[in-house]
Amino acid sequence: MTDHLLEVCDLSVEFHTAGGTVKAVQDVSWHLDRGETLAILGESGSGKSVSASAIMNLIDMPPGKITSGRILLNGADMLKMSAEERRRINGARIAMIFQDPLAHLNPVYTVGWQIAEMMTTHGTPAAEARNRALALLERVGIPQPAEAMVKYPHQFSGGQRQRLMIAMALAFKPDILIADEPTTALDVTVQAQVLALLEELQAETGMGLLLITHDLGVVAEIADRVVVMNSGRIVETGNAAEVYSNPQHPYTKKLIGAAPGKGAMPEERDRGGEPLLRVQNLSKHYGAFHALKGVSFTIMPGETVAVVGESGSGKSTLARALLRLEEPSGGQAFYKGRDLVTMAPRDLFGLRREIQMVFQDPTQSLNPRMSVYQLISEAWAIHPEILPRGQWRARVAELLTKVGLSPDMAQRYPHQFSGGQRQRIAIARALALEPRLIVCDEAVSALDVSIQAQVIELLEGLRREFGLSYLFIAHDLPVVRDFADRVIVMKEGEIVEEGTVRQIFDAPREPYTRALLAASLDPDPEVQARRREARLAEGLLTA
Amino acid sequence: MTQTAPLIGQPRRKSGLATVIGLLWRDKFAFCAALFLLVVIVCALIGPALLEDAATKQNLRGRNAPPFDMARDWEFFFGADALGRPLLVRIIVAAQNTMMIAAGAVFFSALIGSTLGLAAGWLKGRASQVILRLGDVIMSFPSLLLAVIVLYMLDPSVFNIIIVLAITRIPVYLRTARAEVLEVRERMFVQAAKVMGASDLRIVFRHILPVVLPTLLTIATLDFAFVMLAESSLSFLGIGIQPPEITWGLMVSQGRPYLTNAWWLSFWPGLAIILTTLSLNLLSNWMRIALDPVQRWRLEMGGRKND
Numbered sequence: 045m046t047d048h049l050l051e052v053c054d055l056s057v058e059f060h061t062a063g064g065t066v067k068a069v070q071d072v073s074w075h076l077d078r079g080e081t082l083a084i085l086g087e088s089g090s091g092k093s094v095s096a097s098a099i100m101n102l103i104d105m106p107p108g109k110i111t112s113g114r115i116l117l118n119g120a121d122m123l124k125m126s127a128e129e130r131r132r133i134n135g136a137r138i139a140m141i142f143q144d145p146l147a148h149l150n151p152v153y154t155v156g157w158q159i160a161e162m163m164t165t166h167g168t169p170a171a172e173a174r175n176r177a178l179a180l181l182e183r184v185g186i187p188q189p190a191e192a193m194v195k196y197p198h199q200f201s202g203g204q205r206q207r208l209m210i211a212m213a214l215a216f217k218p219d220i221l222i223a224d225e226p227t228t229a230l231d232v233t234v235q236a237q238v239l240a241l242l243e244e245l246q247a248e249t250g251m252g253l254l255l256i257t258h259d260l261g262v263v264a265e266i267a268d269r270v271v272v273m274n275s276g277r278i279v280e281t282g283n284a285a286e287v288y289s290n291p292q293h294p295y296t297k298k299l300i301g302a303a304p305g306k307g308a309m310p311e312e313r314d315r316g317g318e319p320l321l322r323v324q325n326l327s328k329h330y331g332a333f334h335a336l337k338g339v340s341f342t343i344m345p346g347e348t349v350a351v352v353g354e355s356g357s358g359k360s361t362l363a364r365a366l367l368r369l370e371e372p373s374g375g376q377a378f379y380k381g382r383d384l385v386t387m388a389p390r391d392l393f394g395l396r397r398e399i400q401m402v403f404q405d406p407t408q409s410l411n412p413r414m415s416v417y418q419l420i421s422e423a424w425a426i427h428p429e430i431l432p433r434g435q436w437r438a439r440v441a442e443l444l445t446k447v448g449l450s451p452d453m454a455q456r457y458p459h460q461f462s463g464g465q466r467q468r469i470a471i472a473r474a475l476a477l478e479p480r481l482i483v484c485d486e487a488v489s490a491l492d493v494s495i496q497a498q499v500i501e502l503l504e505g506l507r508r509e510f511g512l513s514y515l516f517i518a519h520d521l522p523v524v525r526d527f528a529d530r531v532i533v534m535k536e537g538e539i540v541e542e543g544t545v546r547q548i549f550d551a552p553r554e555p556y557t558r559a560l561l562a563a564s565l566d567p568d569p570e571v572q573a574r575r576r577e578a579r580l581a582e583g584l585l586t587a
Numbered sequence: 588m589t590q591t592a593p594l595i596g597q598p599r600r601k602s603g604l605a606t607v608i609g610l611l612w613r614d615k616f617a618f619c620a621a622l623f624l625l626v627v628i629v630c631a632l633i634g635p636a637l638l639e640d641a642a643t644k645q646n647l648r649g650r651n652a653p654p655f656d657m658a659r660d661w662e663f664f665f666g667a668d669a670l671g672r673p674l675l676v677r678i679i680v681a682a683q684n685t686m687m688i689a690a691g692a693v694f695f696s697a698l699i700g701s702t703l704g705l706a707a708g709w710l711k712g713r714a715s716q717v718i719l720r721l722g723d724v725i726m727s728f729p730s731l732l733l734a735v736i737v738l739y740m741l742d743p744s745v746f747n748i749i750i751v752l753a754i755t756r757i758p759v760y761l762r763t764a765r766a767e768v769l770e771v772r773e774r775m776f777v778q779a780a781k782v783m784g785a786s787d788l789r790i791v792f793r794h795i796l797p798v799v800l801p802t803l804l805t806i807a808t809l810d811f812a813f814v815m816l817a818e819s820s821l822s823f824l825g826i827g828i829q830p831p832e833i834t835w836g837l838m839v840s841q842g843r844p845y846l847t848n849a850w851w852l853s854f855w856p857g858l859a860i861i862l863t864t865l866s867l868n869l870l871s872n873w874m875r876i877a878l879d880p881v882q883r884w885r886l887e888m889g890g891r892k893n894d
Contacts, residue, residue: 367782396784408775412881413797422793426785457880470779477783 048075048116049252050099050138050220055113057094057103068094069276072113076220076252081243083255083267083284085299087492088463091276092256096222098123100140101130136166139213143225145205149197156181156193159212166216180211185241202355203234207241214245221246222254227262231354231519233563239266258492260303261565264288264572272296285569302494303567304522318381320345320481320513321366326375326385328358328365335361337537338375343481346507348514350528350545352521352560358537359517363483366515367401368392379481397427400474404486406466410458416444416469417454423476430478443472447502464495471502475510483515488523500527521564525549533557610877613886617873620866627863631682638676643831646671651849666851668841674855681833681856685815687745688834692752692814697807700757704764705799709772709791719765722758730755731820738826748827752814763806767799801875808871812864835860 052075057068069091076082086092097103099115099122115122117137122130142148150158156177163173174193181189184207186200197205206226213221223242227235243266246253255267263270263284270287272280272295279293291297319342328336336358343349351359365372366384377384379395387395403409410419420440424431431439441451447468458466467487474482484503488496504527506512518524524531524545531548533541533556541554552558566572611618641662654666654674662673707718734751741747771777772795780790819836821827828834830841835856842852876882 369778369781393784396782401779401782403775403779405775409779411776411780411794411797413879415880422780422785423783426783426789459881473779473783 049078049118050254051075051114051116052095052099053114053116055095055098055115056111057091057098058109058111060107060109067276068108069273072273072276072278074271074278074281076254078219078252079246079250081246081253081255081266081268083257083263083270084273085257085260085263085270086273087258087299087494089275090273092258092273093224094276096140096224096254096256099138099222100134101127135162135218136216137218138220138222139216139218140222140224141206141209141213141226143228145202145209146197148209149205151197154194154196155200155208159208159215162212162215176215177211180214181208183245184208184211184214185237186211201234202230203238206230206234206238210238210241210245214249217249218251220252220254222256224256225258226255228257228259232521232565233354233559235262235565236265236563242266259565260288260300260493260567261572264567264569265565265576272299288567288569298494300567302497304493304497304500304520304526317344319343320347320380321515322378323366324376324378326362326365326377327373328361328370329373335537336365336372339534339537339539340375341532341539341542343513343515345480345513346511347530348507348516348528350516350518350524350531351534352518352524352531353534354519354560356536357534359534360485361537362534363401363485363515363517367399367483397430397477398480399483400477400479400481401483401485402467402470402474402487405490406463406470407458409470410466410473412458415455415457416440419458419469420444420454420473420476423473427477430476439476443475446475446506447472448498462495464491464499467491467495467499468502471499471506475506478510479512481513481515483517485517486519487516489518489520496523503527521549521560522566533560607877610883610886611873614873614876616869620869620873623862623866624870627682627686627859627866630679631686634679635683638680641673641676644672651845651852653849654851654855665855666849668838668852669845669849674838674851677833677838678835678856678859681835681838682859684745684828684832685818685834685836685860688748688752688818688828689811689814691745691749692756692818693807693810695749695753696756696810697760697803699753700760701764701799701803703757704761705768705791705796707761708765708768709787709795715765718761722761725754726758730817731824734821735824735826738821743821743826743829745828748818748821751821752817755817756810756814759806759810760803763802764799767802768795771795771798797878801878804871804874805868808864808867811867812860815860815864 051073053073055072056070059066059068072091072095074082074084074095084092084095094103098110101122103110110123113123117133122133125133149155153161156174159177159180160170160173163176164170168176178189178193181192186192186204186207192200197208200208221242226242227238230238239262242253245251253266255262257263267284269282270284271278272287272293274295280287280291280296287296288300291300321343323342324340325338326336326340327334327338339358339362341349351362353359361370364370366377368384372385375385379399382391382395384392384395414422417437417440420443421436424433424436424439437454440454444451444453449465449468449472453461458469461469470487482503487503488499491499500523503514507514516524516528528545530542530544532539533548533554535556541548541552541557548557549561552561562575562578566575611621646667648671650667650669650671652667652671654664660673662676665674665678667673668677703718703722707715733755737751738747768791777790777794780794785793815834815836817836818827818834819840822829822834822837822840828837830837838856839853839860842849842854842856845852873886876885
């Protein structure tokens with residue numbers, strides 16, 4: 045009937061919820077060939093993962109229901125197969141890896157045992173399974189595989205755990221590997237390595253790779269073809285490079301337009317006078333572990349300073365130490381000439397007003413049991429000198445308007461908003477205290493690209509309006525490029541390079557900064573192809 | 588997936604009570620439970636005043652009279668006990684003592700236990716250790732032994748029984764509250780409150796307690812039944828409520844010798860205990876949903892269950 049390896053035809057899936065029927069995907073069709081990489085690109089809620097769940101038989105029915113369509117594996121309709129047949133396909137012919145490998149590895153068994161177990165349950169003799177597990181660990185690039193066999197999942201880094209998952213997925217040489225946001229939780233350099241590994245393995249085994257992602261950069265790096273999804277429908281499909289250079293659908297255009305890192309870099313502004321914040325030799329130890337090793341920098345009034353680095357570089361510890369959420373072990377931080385580190389709690393209370401923080405995940409940083417009005421007005425309950433009670437309601441409405449929400453949303457609760465809206469509420473809450481400096485700890489990392497752009501625009505506007513300063517902590521370099529005045533690059537608790545955006549992006553001095561830049565993925569497939577060549581030539585990432 | 592729930596719950600211009608009754612009506616089980624509890628409370632309030640005499644009047648010709656005997660008065664609908672006293676009336680009258688002891692003991696143990704638990708979870712260091720060891724001491728001491736000692740020295744009055752039962756149940760709340768606080772205190776919104784400069788009291792009572800409270804309420808309702816039965820075993824040992832005072836627990840244990848030939852002596856008061864606990868449980872389940880803004884739409888949407 046068809047010679048595609050895997051084909052999805054007119055698939056529609058509904059979910060019955062108390063709020064009515066939700067059409068998760070409607071009339072979705074795509075196909076995957078041997079040796080090909082297909083990316084399904086979409087933002088959260090677009091239904092990009094639903095067709096993969098349908099293939100793996102992971103949709104709970106009810107409340108889910110497949111209303112129409114076929115899923116053909118080598119021409120045989122999987123939806124008509126028995127549960128027993130589906131189980132035999134899952135894992136053996138189609139394997140899947142997930143975003144968060146730690147959640148999918150059992151913490152109380154060694155990884156070697158877990159990989160071998162997967163094979164023994166399918167009837168492989170124990171000794172053979174063990175040997176094969178060892179070979180797989182070696183193949184996916186785990187250092188010292190023999191020792192790694194008897195280690196537990198928590199003893200591996202995030203990138204290594206994703207490699208372990210890949211090893212498990214490959215145990216039966218599957219025809220198809222489905223990767224659901226495989227690198228979203230990883231650092232840029234590790235992301236590049238994992239993607240490279242996937243590509244190598246695909247070349248070796250000739251499997252079809254189905255990649256589900258929200259990241260244009262990942263698509264540019266690895267995909268042959270791309271399917272763009274929006275609110276449950278496919279809006280565009282085609283060759284990855286063509287879709288990028290010549291998008292047809294307005295949504296695709298918007299998505300590509302929102303990708304960060306393409307705008308003009310901010311002009312250098314001369315800021316004379318006293319710095320708002322001057323940090324000197326700030327350090328933080330946890331026992332023998334030095335999370336911060338003597339960090340020094342300044343922030344001028346109205347300036348945005350970005351701190352970039354991979355996980356474990358100490359950038360979040362820096363923010364927490366400045367706000368005294370963690371007590372610093374040493375050093376000074378002068379805010380308007382007063383040392384934050386040695387300040388008594390009573391004086392610190394007054395300063396809390398002036399230095400505020402916006403957290404990474406607004407779902408967690410907003411108390412789910414408080415309405416928006418309560419969340420924002422709590423600031424004035426704590427600092428009553430800012431605003432008399434009679435004006436709270438009007439001011440909440442004003443702040444909501446300022447961050448682009450409607451004033452009549454004040455009585456709602458956080459769960460009734462989308463991720464981007466929640467982050468706006470968190471920003472409104474920070475603004476309620478009329479701060480001078482806002483520390484943004486990965487404030488846009490959890491948001492979709494188009495929402496990310498809007499939130500950054502909002503922050504930028506607020507800076508102009510109120511003369512705010514930002515300490516902007518991020519792992520994502522392109523975001524920083526559009527927004528920051530100066531960039532601080534951190535590695536292992538130290539500042540390795542500091543300079544204006546132009547200096548860092550156009551002429552990075554340190555090899556580490558260059559590696560970070562080279563590993564970050566550009567949404568343009570052509571740029572990305574050039575980068576890969578350069579990367580291979582330089583051998584920066586052959587670790 | 589944390590999806591945005593349907594946008595309902597717009598500000599309704601209804602009074603608080605009407606909203607509560609409306610939400611209660613959506614959950615039919617909880618509504619029945621609330622009605623039953625209301626009946627029990629009314630019995631407890633006015634029962635003894637109206638029926639005290641009828642409940643203690645002996646009628647030796649009607650010893651162990653079977654239930655559902657239409658030839659007798661309504662008072663004997665549930666039958667009569669070993670001294671011919673009407674069971675229905677006795678249950679109504681006993682509601683007062685029973686509810687007072689159970690509610691009092693549960694209230695005080697929950698209040699003290701939760702407060703200590705919140706403190707132990709929030710304060711690190713020595714204070715927390717002292718509170719926890721205190722809880723361990725209470726837990727490791729057999730509760731009946733404690734009750735025997737205390738009630739031997741003090742007078743076995745309703746108030747003293749409440750005190751004894753409350754003390755023995757404190758560790759349950761203490762441990763649970765502490766464990767929950769330890770988890771909630773690391774959540775991001777607590778950090779956000781700290782950054783705003785919120786005081787410890789504010790964080791504990793405005794941010795942590797509302798998250799912990801539903802769990803504690805559920806435990807409290809389950810504990811209700813436990814306390815009622817513990818009170819009856821105290822009565823059985825002769826150190827609890829003594830006849831002619833009556834409680835449901837006491838009635839259950841008084842009926843025990845007759846279980847083989849007159850089951851109704853223990854059955855009806857036992858049923859009263861079960862129904863009360865069940866109602867409290869249903870109501871606390873409803874309350875957990877009604878108090879949680881993330882879940883409340885389940886009630887507002889109407890009776891359709893989706894879990």
